[in-house]
Amino acid sequence: MQASDIGIDKNLCNGCGACVTVCPARAFSIVAEKAELTGSCTFACDHCAATCPQQAITVSFTEEREPFEFASFAAEEAVESPSDTSLARLASVMRARRSCRVYQKRPVDREILEDLVKIGLTAPSGTNSQKWTFSIIESRPKMLAFGENIATYFGKMNRLAESGWLRKLLKLGGRPELDIYYREYYESIKQALSQWHEKGIDRLFHGAQAAILVGAQPGGSCPQEDALLASQNILLGAQAMGLGSCLIGFAVEALRRDKKIKMALKIPTSEKIYTVIALGWPAISFPRPAGRRKVPIRWIA
Ligand SMILES: Cc1cc2nc3c(=O)[nH]c(=O)nc-3n(C[C@H](O)[C@H](O)[C@H](O)COP(=O)(O)O)c2cc1C
Structure with a gap:
């Protein structure tokens, strides 16, 4: 929950009641034909100010408000109404996004990375808690240092998994994870590690030049969902900018299990990282959209 202060300019208010209708906390009433805050604002959603046709309501957060101005492109001035949105354009960006695993050796400008975070921030968050965090790795040498960790x-995991008796013992104790790891990942990770160490081949980040790590501070109501929604916005934003992107689950797993990796990135250990989004200018294009399996839709009529 964010602390906020709500101001109502009674001279501007025309008593239309839009704020009364929109407020999820039912905090507004019309008193003597003017809006009045008669309840408490529970999560500073800002909808009252956003919907007021008279611009009579202001919500000032105690925290600083993020200005949605982008540095690397000119956003349209008006907030689009649904009928103005080109669904064809939106769907084509969604359909064209693929995981990129071939990148140019060209850095991604800092302002582009910052704009991607702002695009991430437009996502919804549970109870508007906005407890997400964004850590940007902005250079290839830093990506390599991260990759090394x-x-x-x-x-270490592979060395543990090599021990048959340990796998068996853990499995007997009801912890089959190491055995599953051995069967599903051991061989391919062994190969990837030898390529990384001996030939400098990067099968982890695929040569990406930068990454955004999306996480959450403790205290949010739905931290994982919030981080994933912000991440999807970033993936789509990157696609629309012509950038390649790829989620790196292996990096998330390592960050989750080994605090030292987080510490090396100066990320507080209390923060949880949910996605690592590798980014870079693509050196490959996908003229055809993704093939997806047919999904049965369950109609509940
Ligand atoms: C949670 C998650 C983790 C992923 N981790 C990796 C990864 O570690 N390395 C990788 O190359 N791709 C990774 N991917 C990308 C998927 O393989 C990819 O999204 C999937 O094959 C569909 O292809 P598309 O993204 O091109 O549509 C991950 C995707 C998700 C959603």
Whole structure:
């Protein structure tokens, strides 16, 4: 929950009641033909100010408000109404997004990375808690240092998994994870690690030049969902900018299991990282959209 202060300019208010209708906390009433705050604002959603046709309501957060101005492109001035949105354009960006695993050796400008975070911030968050965090790795050498720590983690995992008796013992104790890891990942990770160490081949980030790590501070009501929704916005934003992107689940797993990796990135250990989004200018294009399996839709009529 964010602390906020709601101001109502009674001279501007025409008593239309839009704020009364929109407020999820039912905090507004019309008193003597003017809006009045008669209840308490529970999560500072800002909808009252956003909907007021008279601009009579202001919500000032005690925290600083993020200005939605973008540095790397000119956003349209007006907030689009649904009928103005080109669904064809939106759907084509969604359909064209693919995981990129071939990148140019060209850095991604800082302002582009910052704009992607702002695009991420337009996502919804449970009870508007906005407890998400965004950590940007902005250069290839830093990506390599991050990758080195992840390689160390998976090297340790592979050494553990090599022990048949340990796998068996853990499995007997009701912890089959190491056995599953051995069967599903051990061989391919062994190969990827030897390519990383001996030939400098990057099968982790695929040569991406930058990454955005989306996480959450403790205290949000739905931290994982919030981070994932922001991440999807970032993926689509990157696609619309012509950038390639790829979620790196292996990096998330390593960050989750080994605090030292987080510490090396100066990310507080209390923060949980939910996605690592590798980014860079693509060196490949996908003229055809993704093939997806047919999904049965369950109609509940
Ligand atoms: C949670 C998650 C983790 C992923 N982790 C990796 C990864 O570690 N390495 C990788 O190359 N791709 C990773 N991917 C990308 C998927 O393989 C990819 O999204 C999937 O094959 C569909 O392809 P598309 O993204 O091109 O449509 C991940 C995707 C998701 C959603």
